[in-house]
Amino acid sequence: MSITGALTRSAATGTAVIARRRLRPARVILHAFLIAMALLWIFPLFWAVYSSFRPIGDTVVHGYVSLPSGGLNLDNYKAFWTGADLPYFYANTLVIVVPSVILILLLASMVAFACTQFSWRFNLTVLMIFTAGNLLPPQVIIVPLYHLYLSTPIPSISELDIGRFAFPFFSDNNLLYDQYIGIMLIHVVFQTGFAAFVLSNYMKTISREITESAIIDGAHVLRICWNIVLPLCRPALAAMATLLFTFIYNDFFWALILLKTGDKRPITSALNNLQGEFFSNNNLIAAGALLAAVPPILVYIFLQKQFIAGLTLGSTKG
Amino acid sequence: MARTTSVSPAKADSPEAGELVATASGRYHVLTRYDRRVLMAMVGIPLFLDILLIWWPTFTSLYYSLTNWDGVGDITSQNFVGLKNYQFLLSGGYFQFWPAVEHNFIWLAWLTFVATPLGIFFAVLLDRDIRGTRFYQSVFYLPVVLSLVVVGFIWELQFAPTEGFINNAFGLVKTGRIIDWLGNPHINLFAVLVAASWRHVGYMMVIYLAGLKSVDPTLREAAKVDGANEVQTFFRVVFPVMAPINTVIVVLTAIESLRAFDLAFIINQGKNGLELLSILITNNSISESTRVGFGSAIAVILLVISLGPIVAFLSQAMKVSRS
């Protein structure tokens, strides 16, 4: 089949030809390969799910590589949910993640707006400072940060108590150390760099004339930013929100070092904590790990498009 | 639309006269002093926080590295030891240092030559209109969404010596020839790298795929017309055009290998074959035996090594920004 022939024919018959072409052996091999790789890829996760449904008594007797005798059940999940007080740790995580994401988007969009819609000398330098800050390995700054957190006075105004959960405004020991706001602060600062970079890439595509004409018409920059430019960035903001949610949710290191109270730990660090309690029960730990992984997976499933857009905005556009 | 300069608008809430601010295109628009201040705050506040919480600690680490401070009490002049920490590290006096550097480079080599190419390969395969491409993408990308703690647990279920899947499924437990995937210092780094790759491949795939989608399709059609096959098309036409993406991929791969910490830490706190620079830093600075000065020296070395990819990324970003 000559190329030109195929081209003309495809123009005429459109998808029918494409469908027929798909049955070539090359395609079959491609599909077979992809299916094999996909199965291989999903297997470890599948195995964790499978183990989590098996009662420990079953696996002790028959080993892990065995068919379930006596059925599968949700015992491990129930045990982990109640025994490890999981809802409580979800609350911790939410308290840290949601305000952080909002703050990051706020700060990053301000920076991006100022740097892209106006020309000034240090425009690029500032963006570089932000981006480089996000690329540093966290271990480089952890010790001075720890000491900084121990010496920065923070007012302790009041506290919100809901059952076992207590959220202080703003600190219950007058420091940043071992506080929700301490963790939120480092996340905000760390991720603002990345977000500012991505949003500035996106905002560059917004014509400056919009801003210029708005200024001529007498609008203030804040109003321009909030009412005009940001709404245009909705796709990028949505993408960043999903990405940031996942990054911050999955963080392990900051909370490990900057929180001392076991009860304040977000769920990923708490998982490590809880490992001590249920050490030799792999099934229980698998259930716990999967329970911890549910929110980002849900975010991914429902906001997949935004997720991928966010990841690529930062790397392709610029 | 050409605009001429105009006088400041008379607005009740902008009492100060407007100032002429040049735009990139050579035109002028008016920016009140109030606006300028607002803009400065919009940039200044985040910048201040960034410098305070990231850059100032970075320089403080540099300062600590010149001392032998143990983290308790104040630093006195007695604590200053100059470059002694570095001498000790680089001369091999600290026996874990060079192995850690080696492990970081093995990590880098693995990601560069195994994981990233695999991710690119998947991206190329999936950059077609085949059925189920969305499904495959989701499967490969799913591990990226998981926390490294969860990834660590999932792979421990595979690698555990007596209860893990691999040793049991291949009958190694029964025949008594257990492979100690996580305890044998010769192979545990590679076991961890498999777990890290599980995640890294999807990450690279998505970025590359997006880049591929932005390649002008006419280029490919032209290559096809000229009689090039798939492989030739990719390497001669697509790959060069993707230069900016390639840089991003390389830089991200390098940064990921320098930042590697979580997996090794969760598995066995980074000892016995899983030493990494980041772990040496935490084991020395924030553990029971605080040798903050010494740990900071390792941190500075890690920083210096990281500057390479960071500068590369920044210059790439700047290049594109200017164009």
Place this chain on the structure above:
Amino acid sequence: MGHSREGSDVSRTGKISIPSTGIELPLDLDLSRRDILKIAGYGSLAAFIAACGGGPSTSSSTTSVTAKGGKMTLGSYQSDSVPKKALQDLVDAFSTANGGTKVTVNTVDHGTFQNQITSYLQGTPEDVFTWFSGHRMRFFASKGLATPIDDVWNAVKSNYTEGFANSVKGDDGHVYAIPTSYYPWAVFYRKDVFAAHNYTIPTNWDDFKALCAKMKTDGLIPIAFADKDGWPAMGTFDILNLRMNGYDFHTRLCTGQEKWNDSKVTDVFKKWAEITPYYSPAFAGLTWQQAADQLLRKQAGMYLLGLFVSQEFLATGSQADLAQLDFFPFPHLGTSFDAEEALDAPIDVFMVTKKSPTLSGDLGQTKAFMEYLAKGSTQTAFYVESPGAIPTANDADQSKYDPLTKKAAQIVSSAKRITQFFDRDSRPDFAGPNGMQQFLLKYLANPTSSTTGLQGQMQTFWDSLGPE
């Protein structure tokens, strides 16, 4: 001594007190000059007993500054489910007894707690925290991160033997901790497994090795072993070094007064290599709980571990399994030091922090809590729920001890020399994951090869550590 040693409390502070005699036996590896003299003075058990003489010392009830009601905070590493609950019950009982003091417990998992202890104590720690006796305690006391509690000690010291009393003293002579429990390290086994195969308890090294060989042919893992966490291997190193080279050499080695490349240390490694073939396969990837499970499930024959192995039996197994658990002391190696019957018997303590932001307000309640911990009834109540360690107070009710615990107390009291365990006797920057843990893992990866290079590395590492 006409008195049975049953249930003599080895508090975590390092002294065993023989109940109702006020006689205290040195237990703690206390290495300050003052204490070495003391221990030397009470060199042998018999001499100590003779020197002690008389009956119970009357409790001098100095008024300690305690307070009721209010609140207090406690930082705990008891993350395993059984002791965690036991501690919570203890705290609740204290609350009731002390006028409703509200106690907040911050539980952090064991490994993380130990690992981050320095950051923890310098930051904003709780008022009281769980910790270990020995050099590890004195290290933080001398850095000014713990508050001395001499007044509390004066009120409770009558309830402790001198050995325990010595183990809570810092380098400056002040008391910094209240000992609450201790446990010996010994070789554990299941009675039913031994009975089924007709094994006999080995008393010397050759018998021990023969037993291992026999177990192997019977299809068991002769010695369960797990070293993923790095510290379990120290137990074997300690006991071999103690038996082969003696208590004095061992303590001097832990503090750097002997060299790691000494030929005596080489001998220890060589001896060790004789039993490493009998270890659990892939032990570098197993945790101690997994090895204990091997013992529990009759896959392994013996396990050198602390008494806390019973905790795992209870958590994963059943009371019936626990009833089958038994131990014997590490066999004699045929050296002159066998007579010392030395063993590791670490003591766990509670201490008061220095930098707790709430301490000044909670001081009374904190001291009340520390006094409460020193009571036999408190410790026994904890023991009943979490039988992995033995209470230290003199007036603890030994009738509540199960046979295993009674035997454990006895083996400790019949020891003439007791150490705390390597990572509590030596400086933390040498004993941690950076140092000794790593060295032992390296050795165990290849036990039969020459250890000269490794020992050289160990000595270089020690030398590189700054002054404490």
